Every structure is written in structure tokens, then in C-alpha cells.
Amino acid sequence: MSLPTLFAPLADDMQAVDGVIRARLDSDVPLIRTIADYIIGGGGKRMRPALLLMIARALGYRGSHHHLLAAVIEFIHTATLLHDDVVDESSLRRGRATANAVFGNAASVLVGDFLHSRSFQMMVETGSVRVMQILADATNVIAEGEVLQLLNVHDPAVTEERYLQVVRYKTARLFEASAHLAAVLAGATPEQEAAAAEFGRRVGTAFQLIDDVLDYSGEAEALGKNLGDDLREGKPTLPLIRLLETGTEAQQALVRNAIEHGEGDFAAVGAAIRATDALAYTRARAAAEADAAAQALAGYPESEFLDLLRQFAAFAVSRDR
Secondary structure, three states: OOHHHHOHHHHHHHHHHHHHHHHHOOOOOHHHHHHHHHHHOOOOOOHHHHHHHHHHHHOOOOOOHHHHHHHHHHHHHHHHHHHHHHHHOOOEEOOEEOHHHHHOHHHHHHHHHHHHHHHHHHHHOOOOHHHHHHHHHHHHHHHHHHHHHHHHOOOOOOOHHHHHHHHHHHHHHHHHHHHHHHHHHOOOOHHHHHHHHHHHHHHHHHHHHHHHHHHHHOOHHHHOOOOOHHHHOOOOOHHHHHHHHHOOHHHHHHHHHHHHHOOOOHHHHHHHHHHOOHHHHHHHHHHHHHHHHHHHOOOOOOOHHHHHHHHHHHHHHHOOO
């Protein structure tokens, strides 16, 4: 199932979120509008806003703040992308040049700052201290995850536990916040809030692990990014960590050198990964996270949107881009 097909029941809500995004991108500074529109209009999946909408609907929410907060989530996500691409010196995302490659590093960082600050202006409009606390905590943890990832760069001794901590901080935390916010908006019970947060955290982890798989098993055109980018940046992702644990001495030496120096025979590294169980192991870990996510919502009332959430968890693992 494609993502547009999966999100079809959310079409009206997603259109409303896009309307909020376009309206709140407005600025008297033309370059801000240009860069923000470039990155947000670049074909993003809108997975985190969609997750917020699904949880809200599954819990019977009937207000309008879910559209506002879904846009906030997308702004925060977009700001992290702008900053990430500068830090990583990336030149390609979603099949086209990154904003920093087009507009320069300084402009990308500053527009990322604008999107962060705009998101906080918007969340205040809900009048909910809990909403602000969840988002403030999430953005802080995401920043911690960025620093943790920086500490792992060019370190072949990174363990699976250390890597998964980065994933949960840097990637999964915004999924978790999206789901948790929806439960708070819907006036959910503490148990339902905790279940929503766990669902988001586990689905976000699954998405990142499948991204790790696709970095070595997909086609660059389909993925919209340069294959092996993480390896070139010296980032030890789970397939590489698994290969370092189970590969031959020659394979381990190949990967260790590539991580330490960000260079080497990347084709040989890719071949070594595909020759071992590294990708299957990573995919199995992702599937376990997705299964646990679905189980977390076992206490939710049956509905079209609960079924959609289960499909979303399954999609996290089955997707090919």
C-alpha cells in the first residue's frame, strides 16, 4: 500500500493541515518564505502530522487544535531537516538538492531557527501547558540526540544499544510527541496517553531502522537520497553494527575502516552487508518494534482509525522508500 492510499481517510484533515502550514509560513522576509516553501513543498511524507491526526480521530477528538499542532510538528521536523543537512553537509534529499546546497548554510540554519520559533508561537495558541511541555521536552531531547549522534560519528565501537538510544532521541521522539499530543487533545486517560506515546516511539524507531535497511538495499532514485550517505559521514547504523558483530575478519576490517575514515570501498561494504544477515536482522528489529506498537493500542476502542494506525505500523516495515 502506498502512503497516499493509506492516508486517504485523512484527506480532509491533511488538506486543513496544509492550509495552516501555508498560512503560517508567511513572513515579511522573502527569503524565509522562499526557503521554507522549498523544503516543505519538497514532497515530504507528512508522517508525523498524519500520526497525530490518526490518534486524535481514534480517540474521538472533535476540535480544531489537531490541525494547528500537526502543522507545528511539521515545522519542527522541517527545522531539524534544515539543520541536519547543514551538519551532515548533505546535498540531496527527497530526490532534489537540499536547501543548504541551493541557498547556503547560513540561510538554511537561520530559516530553521525561524521555523522553530514559529512553532512555539503556534503551540501557545492552544492555551495548554501540557501541550507546551510535551513539545518543549521533545525538542530538547531531539537536540540531545543530535549531539549523541555526533559523538558516535567515526566510532566503529558503537553498540546497538548506543545506536538505538540515538534513534529514540533523534527520530522517534517527534513521532512519540505527535501521538502523545493527540491523546492529550482528546482528553484521553493516562493509560491511553501512555499507549499513544509508546506507539509513536516504537513506530518512529521502526521507520528509522527501515531507512537504515533502504540505505543499502534500495535505489537512489527511489529513496531520494545518496546511497550510503550515512557511511560516508562515518555514522554506524544498525546494519553496519550487525556486520561488525557477525561478519568475517575481512568484512569487519572493511567496515571499520569506512566508519573511521568516511571513505573506502563502499561497493564492497554494500556487498558485505548483503552477503550477511545484517539487513534481515535490522528489518526483524523494525518488525518487532512495529508489532509492539500495534499491541500498545490494544485497549483503544475499535474504529476505522484504530485499524488505520495498525496499517501505519505495518507500513513502517513494508515500505520501500
